[in-house]
Amino acid sequence: xxxxxxxxxxxxxxxxxxxxxxxxxxxxxxxxxxxxxxxxxxxxxxxxxxxxxxxxxxxxxxxxxxxxxxxxxxxxxxxxxxxxxxxxxxxxxxxxxxxxxxxxxxxxxxxxxxxxxxxxxxxxxxxxxxxxxxxxxxxxxxxxxxxxxxxxxxxxxxxxxxxxxxxxxxxxxxxxxxxxxxxxxxxxxxxxxxxxxxxxxxxxxxxxxxxxxxxxxxxxxxxxxxxxxxxxxxxxxxxxxxxxxxxxxxxxxxxxxxxxxxxxxxxxxxxxxxxxxxxxxxxxxxxxxxxxxxxxxxxxxxxxxxxxxxxxxxxxxxxxxxxxxxxxxxxxxxxxxxxxxxxxxxxxxxx
Amino acid sequence: xxxxxxxxxxxxxxxxxxxxxxxxxxxxxxxxxxxxxxxxxxxxxxxxxxxxxxxxxxxxxxxxxxxxxxxxxxxxxxxxxxxxxxxxxxxxxxxxxxxxxxxxxxxxxxxxxxxxxxxxxxxxxxxxxxxxxxxxxxxxxxxxxxxxxxxxxxxxxxxxxxxxxxxxxxxxxxxxxxxxxxxxxxxxxxxxxxxxxxxxxxxxxxxxxxxxxxxxxxxxxxxxxxxxxxxxxxxxxxxxxxxxxxxxxxxxxxxxxxxxxxxxxxxxxxxxxxxxxxxxxxxxxxxxxxxxxxxxxxxxxxxxxxxxxxxxxxxxxxxxxxxxxxxxxxxxxxxxxxxxxxxxxxxxxxx
DNA sequence: CTGAAAGCGCTTACAG
DNA sequence: CTGAAAGCGCTTACAG
Numbered sequence: 001x002x003x004x005x006x007x008x009x010x011x012x013x014x015x016x017x018x019x020x021x022x023x024x025x026x027x028x029x030x031x032x033x034x035x036x037x038x039x040x041x042x043x044x045x046x047x048x049x050x051x052x053x054x055x056x057x058x059x060x061x062x063x064x065x066x067x068x069x070x071x072x073x074x075x076x077x078x079x080x081x082x083x084x085x086x087x088x089x090x091x092x093x094x095x096x097x098x099x100x101x102x103x104x105x106x107x108x109x110x111x112x113x114x115x116x117x118x119x120x121x122x123x124x125x126x127x128x129x130x131x132x133x134x135x136x137x138x139x140x141x142x143x144x145x146x147x148x149x150x151x152x153x154x155x156x157x158x159x160x161x162x163x164x165x166x167x168x169x170x171x172x173x174x175x176x177x178x179x180x181x182x183x184x185x186x187x188x189x190x191x192x193x194x195x196x197x198x199x200x201x202x203x204x205x206x207x208x209x210x211x212x213x214x215x216x217x218x219x220x221x222x223x224x225x226x227x228x229x230x231x232x233x234x235x236x237x238x239x240x241x242x243x244x245x246x247x248x249x250x251x252x253x254x255x256x257x258x259x260x261x262x263x264x265x266x267x268x269x270x271x272x273x274x275x276x277x278x279x280x281x282x283x284x285x286x287x288x289x290x291x292x293x294x295x296x297x298x299x300x301x302x303x304x305x306x307x308x309x310x311x312x313x314x315x316x317x318x319x320x321x322x323x324x325x326x327x328x329x330x331x332x333x334x335x336x337x338x339x340x341x342x343x344x345x346x347x348x349x350x351x
Numbered sequence: 352x353x354x355x356x357x358x359x360x361x362x363x364x365x366x367x368x369x370x371x372x373x374x375x376x377x378x379x380x381x382x383x384x385x386x387x388x389x390x391x392x393x394x395x396x397x398x399x400x401x402x403x404x405x406x407x408x409x410x411x412x413x414x415x416x417x418x419x420x421x422x423x424x425x426x427x428x429x430x431x432x433x434x435x436x437x438x439x440x441x442x443x444x445x446x447x448x449x450x451x452x453x454x455x456x457x458x459x460x461x462x463x464x465x466x467x468x469x470x471x472x473x474x475x476x477x478x479x480x481x482x483x484x485x486x487x488x489x490x491x492x493x494x495x496x497x498x499x500x501x502x503x504x505x506x507x508x509x510x511x512x513x514x515x516x517x518x519x520x521x522x523x524x525x526x527x528x529x530x531x532x533x534x535x536x537x538x539x540x541x542x543x544x545x546x547x548x549x550x551x552x553x554x555x556x557x558x559x560x561x562x563x564x565x566x567x568x569x570x571x572x573x574x575x576x577x578x579x580x581x582x583x584x585x586x587x588x589x590x591x592x593x594x595x596x597x598x599x600x601x602x603x604x605x606x607x608x609x610x611x612x613x614x615x616x617x618x619x620x621x622x623x624x625x626x627x628x629x630x631x632x633x634x635x636x637x638x639x640x641x642x643x644x645x646x647x648x649x650x651x652x653x654x655x656x657x658x659x660x661x662x663x664x665x666x667x668x669x670x671x672x673x674x675x676x677x678x679x680x681x682x683x684x685x686x687x688x689x690x691x692x693x694x695x696x697x698x699x700x701x702x
Numbered sequence: 703c704t705g706a707a708a709g710c711g712c713t714t715a716c717a718g
Numbered sequence: 719c720t721g722a723a724a725g726c727g728c729t730t731a732c733a734g
Contacts, residue, residue, distance in 0.1 A: 365722075367721060378720085379719070380719055383719080383720085402726090405727065407726090
């Protein structure tokens with residue numbers, strides 16, 4: 001390993017001069033800088049982040065806290081890779097690298113917080129955690145600059161998709177198609193997941209806005225954010241023997257479960273049932289029929305999270321909550337209500 | 352920040368004693384260790400990785416080189432998150448953390464290799480790169496312990512799915528259904544992607560094994576690993592006016608493009624055309640009809656990559672190529688050949 | 703413009 | 719069982 005001392009010796013200069021030349025300090029002559037850079041290149045010198053970080057207290061490292069196994073998420077969370085990629089690209093441009101924080105170190109278990117201190121990260125991104133994770137709560141009350149993506153924590157700067165307005169829009173849209181009995185398949189209620197909560201709020205708000213009554217019988221919770229939960233929720237809904245002609249789902253995967261149920265039970269979408277999802281997953285345009293849904297803008301979420309964190313690191317003020325608009329993607333799972341089919345779904349009567 | 356000196360002062364001991372106590376060295380009395388640990392806990396002492404790494408030359412860091420924008424992959428590569436998760440979990444158990452290597456540092460551009468040296472990583476995982484990326488080639492010829500996942504580099508230990516045998520199996524399976532004219536939609540040929548190459552080899556080998564003639568007219572290359580490429584490949588195939596009754600696709604996304612084309616052009620799968628994919632993407636069981644495909648075992652790939660890298664770091668011998676078996680998932684896109692439809696597809700004659 | 707001195711927080715022989 | 723000395727590779731005042 002080539003060090004600054006090797007360069008110093010070869011050039012007959014002192015280590016501090018080498019250091020300053022390499023860092024392009026103003027008090028070093030251009031000719032010296034030239035010589036130093038040339039030799040450094042020749043010998044393949046690379047600085048050592050540990051030595052540098054030890055003395056400067058700056059490590060150019062962002063810690064990412066990312067919980068993969070919870071909420072019953074499928075291994076691949078639809079937002080994870082996209083947000084991570086754009087976040088990474090943005091912090092990279094500012095000179096930071098991304099370290100995935102774990103909870104084990106050697107044979108010792110460390111908390112996230114201890115780990116962040118151990119690595120002396122300059123800032124922390126919390127991605128897809130749960131709101132009541134005590135490990136994460138410790139981090140949140142720490143001295144580090146922090147930004148959360150997707151999940152809202154009190155007093156923590158958070159970047160998420162707008163969840164309320166699109167939910168209201170979903171209701172409005174269905175209403176405009178003549179739908180009056182609009183069911184909602186919500187996200188899991190056991191876990192405190194802010195998107196789940198906010199989408200439900202938006203649904204209720206949307207009904208109020210339009211003047212439709214909110215009927216709790218029309219709301220069913222998916223146990224997890226996955227297809228099976230959507231399937232089971234739909235089954236549950238059917239067993240309630242109530243009347244409805246449309247379903248808004250808090251996630252595409254839930255909607256996919258509904259579609260599966262409908263296929264098996266010969267319920268025709270959109271003729272008999274209108275359906276809206278949330279996420280615009282990769283497959284949403286290829287489902288049968290293509291799913292009407294809301295596209296979350298992963299790239300913007302990641303970028304804004306990065307920019308906000310960078311600001312915090314630099315001591316600038318930032319907003320506590322940043323909402324990223326969502327795009328409504330109209331495909332083919334919704335239809336103007338059709339009197340012909342009106343009576344088929346559910347044996348209830350209230351209309 | 353609490354340091355070892357603070358602990359030493361408070362306890363009237365020397366820093367080395369504190370260090371040794373904290374590291375549970377045998378030459379320190381149990382009572383001293385007890386005292387030290389207690390105070391460390393009280394004061395919230397956390398070691399400093401830079402100081403430790405600087406002197407021990409061991410940083411408990413694995414660098415991950417991961418290229419997201421190439422090959423025309425969709426943002427979310429179907430394997431990426433799964434492999435990364437299980438790789439991370441496995442190295443964590445051994446005490447390592449995952450650092451995503453970038454190419455920018457501050458305002459300087461560093462090569463991957465320089466970056467790895469800068470951070471003094473203990474080993475490197477190469478995920479989803481291209482075979483001819485010069486940046487990566489530098490890394491490969493370096494002093495670091497390296498493992499590659501998904502992409503084969505000469506003389507680098509690589510963990511991938513078995514690509515050949517399943518491709519042969521696809522041909523065999525289709526043959527057993529009476530299919531004799533089996534087309535192949537290959538992965539992009541412009542990029543040197545070993546999975547693309549190996550799956551093509553497997554297809555040809557499969558034909559030979561069975562005694563079917565290899566007809567280059569039946570092979571078309573997708574420009575990218577995405578749906579659109581599959582769609583265009585299918586269009587291309589149709590325009591060739593040759594006869595075929597089945598298609599094996601080198602990826603699910605390509606197969607999805609084929610399905611889209613068939614829907615638009617009123618070609619019925621599987622009655623008129625049998626179809627097989629590769630990957631078992633999230634949506635594969637929900638496509639219409641559900642796609643017959645091969646499931647890549649992300650978890651096993653990630654774990655084996657981690658274990659192999661750990662072995663290399665510890666100086667143990669490892670195999671250069673590790674193939675992870677793939678599961679054949681039989682769904683509903685293949686069917687015994689139906690004489691009734693035999694003449695519809697393609698206007699060619701050779702059967 | 704250049705360099706001697708000190709120090710970041712830790713660990714490793716080695717001496718006692 | 720404990721500690722004094724040296725050093726990992728760098729940077730930061732400060733002196734010249």
